[in-house]
Amino acid sequence: MPKLTPKTVGLFAAAGLAAIIVAGVVNAIMHKMFGFSPNAVREAALNVASLVVAFLLVAGIGRRQKDER
16 A cells, blocks of 8 residues: 555545535535435435445456565
8 A cells, every 4th residue: 555645645635525526516416406305316326336336346356466565
């Protein structure tokens, strides 16, 4: 795992802030424009998140690390 530098921490913070902003915008669009209930939006978001995590886990299985020491 790479060392945490101030630049890396800043990038993680920026990515987290961007994720929160995007989630808020998507929630507002889905709830106000399309009329979906907050529970339906939450359930769909959790389904998409679990699919992304599953994809990342499957993609990482069997890969060899290049930086083996």
